[in-house]
Each structure stands twice: as structure tokens, then as C-alpha cells.
Amino acid sequence: MKKKLIKFSRTFLPLLLGIFLIWYSLSSSTPAERQELWNNIKLADLKWVYLSVFLGILSHLSRAYRWKYLLEPLGYKPHLANSFMAVMGGYLANLGVPRSGEVLRGATISTYEKIPFDKAFGTIVSERIADLAMVLLITTFGFLIQTEGLVNYFAENDINPFISIGIFLVFIIFGVFVLNLVRRSSHPFMIKIKDFARGLLEGMRSIVRMKRKKEFIFHTIFIWTMYLLMFYVIKFAIPETNSLSVAGFMAAFIVGTFAITTTNGGIGVYPIAMGAVLLLFGVNQQAGEAFGWIMWGSQTLMVLILGGLSFLFLPIYNQKK
Template sequence: MSKKFKKFLKISIPLFLGIFLVWYSLQSSTAQERSSLWKSIVDANKFWIAVSFVLGTLSHLSRAYRWKFMLEPMGYTTRLPNRFMAVMVAYLANFGIPRSGEVLRAATLTTYEKVPFEKGFGTIISERVADLLILMLIIGVALILQTDDLLGYLHDQNIKPMNTLLIFLGLVGLGVLGLTVIKRSNWGPFKKIKKLAKGLLEGMRSILNMRQKWAFIAHTIFIWSMYLCMFFVIKLSVPETADATPGTILAAFVVGSFAVSATNGGIGVYPLAVGGILMFFGIESHAAEALGWISWATQTAVVLLFGGLSFILLPLFNNRK
């Protein structure tokens, strides 16, 4: 199988899956249900959508600002506009090839700020670990608020969290084993991998050497607060979901957080996942699905606008400098 064909599959399969899910969702609903869904989307309160858009932008800006706290311990002083544009082109890249954005983000900083790729990528891994801890905390709160309902939903969907945890632990174990073998080997290719790994580890350890740890923690909390706020605010745009309980919205947020990485930018999967869990908690189908689509469209609009502008402005901004 050629490299070009593999690349094509990586891009096309998640995209086609998302498009298929959109088509299947529309085809499996009645004409009246589709009409109600479209009406709910069109009649949504635009003010709250705009507020959600602004909150999403602030979260991305804070992520770009937070990045400097991890780069400074390694001796790199970078400019906020470049960090912000690197973050946004990374999110935009994920619409093409899922999870490719982190690589492009590190490469962008290498190109325009001369930060070695492996070190920049290491900082991104570390910040993802910090984000994962916050997400786990949010999941814990959601489980406490909606334990019985969430467990029932997972059972109905045949989702087994314990299996996911075991797979994750197994992958971590394999990773540790692989690194041990590479470390003890003197084989030529492994020496190159060790050099790359050394840079990655230096980038990852930067989180431990930060002088402004509290500022990093404050920005991390702010980022996730904005994520939550933009989701809670968007529920006010649809009258039928405006009175949904915090536990219900939090459960939908958690499900959406996992669904967004399933396809290119979460297309198809995110709206269906959010709508599905809202329906599980008793919200009418057209309103639940409308909220899923509005939330996804708002987040996507932020990425398309600032990601697209960043692709254009990055070379212009740095040529001027």
C-alpha cells in the first residue's frame, strides 16, 4: 500500500464516516422531524451564539498565552501572535487529518520562532496531560451529579469505560517497554530515536521547571471554564434546552468532548452524540439535535475564521518582522 493511498485513507475515512452519519441521521428521521430540527436551528437566539463564539475565542487565546510558560524554562522567548496562530492552524488542520494539528503546531513554532520541533512537541504533550486531568475532574463531577443516568446511558450504548481504561493502560505499558528497549540499544536508527526522545522529554519536563506554575494553573482553569461556559451559554439559544439542569448539560459536554475526535472536527458524530444524550435526559429530539448542531457549528466557525486567517497572516506577519 503506497504512502499516498494511506494518507488518503487517513483523511477520507473519518470524513466519509462523518458525512455518512449526517446522511443517516437525516434519512432515519421523518419529514416533520427534519422540519422541526431546521426550525429550531434557524430560530435559535443569535445573541447567545455570539457570546459562545467570543468565549471560545478567549479559550484559544488563553491556550496560546499559557504556552509561553512551558517554553521559557528552555530559553525560548516567543511572540503571542505566532503562538496564537500556531494554535489555530493546528485546530484547522484537524479538520483535514484528525490529530495532525499537534504536529503542525510544533512545526509552525519551529518555522517562525526557531524552537526545535521535538522540544515544542514535548510541551504540547505535557499541556495535553494537564488538560486531560481537568477533563477527568469534569467527568468525575458529571458522574457524581448524574451517576445512575450516565451509567444507564453507557450501558444502553454498549460503552464500557473499564475496557477503555484497560486499553489505555496497556498502551502505556507497551510505550514504556518500547522506550526501555530503545534506551538500551546501540542500533543506528534507535540512536536517532533516542535523540528525538531526549528533546521530547526536555519539552515535557518544562512543565516541572516553570517559574510561573500558578499562572499556568490559572490559565488551564480559565481555558476549561471558557469551554464549559460556551457550552452552557449555547443552551440558552434554544428555548427547549434553556431550563436543562447543570448535570444534564455537563453530561452532554463530556460526551461531546470525546466525540469531537472521532471524525474530522467531530462532523456528524459530535451533534449526534450531544443530541443523543440530551434526548436520553428527556429533551425533545428536534431541540436536542439542534443544540448539538449549533454548538458544533459555533466551535467550528471559531476555528475556520481564525485558523484560515492564521494560515494567511503567519507568513505576512513574520516577513514584516
């Protein structure tokens, strides 16, 4: 019963929180404000939205391609199509159960490319460490160019972005500690865990052993450049955000990066966060929330379509193997 309750809370509480925030945001606004929000969304220049989605797809393709640099030192060369569909399937899973996408992505590539799950998952952990480094760099740059605005926003909304980073680092340290305990045990069950952990660590070490480090770094920078660009071009879709400064853009991007991890895919939280942070840079709340809805909605729709098609075509693509 306790396990079921924990599973329910992890799966549905973030989703329920997101739905509640959507309801609260709309119900607390006046009819005129709701109409203005809807008009901003309805009158958005779609060519910029399409461009944003295209840039998002490029980032996902690059992520799928980058993965091969971590798998090659382990002796595996997965097809790009399988890697891409595994990535998109993982993103789709994250919309339902937060952080489940990494597990599903590893399981998918393991199934269709015959790569041991522990090693595949280890490479995904290594990827996340590289992405964390990029988040730190972007956050540091954002604070340097707009320290006051970001600090005020985080303080007013009781948000500490470094808590998320700190928790991630604590998990890594705790994981290393547990692995050391497991390594010293001779219990049969612990031996099985030890074998899994050995494969996991081998996958993680691939980031050090890979031969084409420059290419890996290039794709990592490319992925995050596409993230920045797909966010940036959306500002041209709405007249009120057309003249948004670089400082405002960076502040909104950083806030959005952390807001999207709060609930399932950022549902409910992302548009509210955009409306709040852009208000600090002279954009009215309805236009800021419209920006958030367009950005979140277009990327989520893309994940739903490509993720759904990935699950459909994976068995078809691999049926002759």
C-alpha cells in the same frame, strides 16, 4: 501501497463516517422532524451563539498564552501572536486529519520562533497530560451528580469513555518502553531517534521545571471553564433547552467531549450525540440535535475562519524577522 491505504483510512474514514452519520440521521427522520430541526436552528437566539464563540476564542488565547510557561524553562519566549496562530492552525488541521494538529502546531512554532520541533512537541504532550487531568476531573464530577443518566446513555450506545483515557495512558506507557529500548541501542539510526527523543523528553519535563506553576494551573482551569461556559450559554439559544438542569448540562458536555474525537472535529457524531443524551433529560430529539448543530457549527466555523487567517498572516507577521 499498504502505507497509502493506512494513511487513507486514518484521514478519510473518520470523515466519511461523519458524512454517513449526517445522511443517516436526516434520512431516518420524518419530514416533520427535519422541519422542526431546521426551525430550531433557524430561530436560535444568535446573541448566545456569538457569546459562545467569544468564550471559545478566549479559551484559545489562554491556551496560546499558557504555552509560554512550558517553553520558558527551555530558553524560548515566543510571541503570543505566533503561539495563537499556531494553535488555531492546529485546530484547523484536526478538522482534516484527526490528531494532526499537534504535529502542525509544533512545526509552525518551530518554523517561526526557531524552537526545535522535538522540544516544542514535547511541551504540547505535557499540555495534553494537563488537559487529560481536567477531563478526568470533569467526568468524575459529572458521574457524581448524574451517574444513572450517563451510565444508561453509555450502556445504550455501547460507549466506554474510559477506553479513550485508557488508550492514551497505554500509548504513554508504550512510548516510555520504546524510549528505553532506543536509549540502549548504538545503531546510527537509533542514535538519531535518541536525539529526537531526548529533545521530546526535555520538552515534556518543562511542566516540572517551569517557575510559574500557579499561572499555568490558572490558565488550565480558565481554558476548561471557558469550554464549559461556551457550551452552557448555547442552551439559552433554543427555548427547549432553556431550562436544562446542571446534571443534564454536565452529561451533555461529557458526552460531547468524547464524541468530538470520534470523527474529524466531531462531524456528524456531535449533533447526534447531543440529541441522544439530551433526550434523557426531557429535551426532544430535534431540539437536542439543533443544540448540537449550533454548538458544533459555530465553533467549527470559528476555527475555519481563524485557522485560515492564521495560515495567511503567519508569513506576513514574520516577514521582517
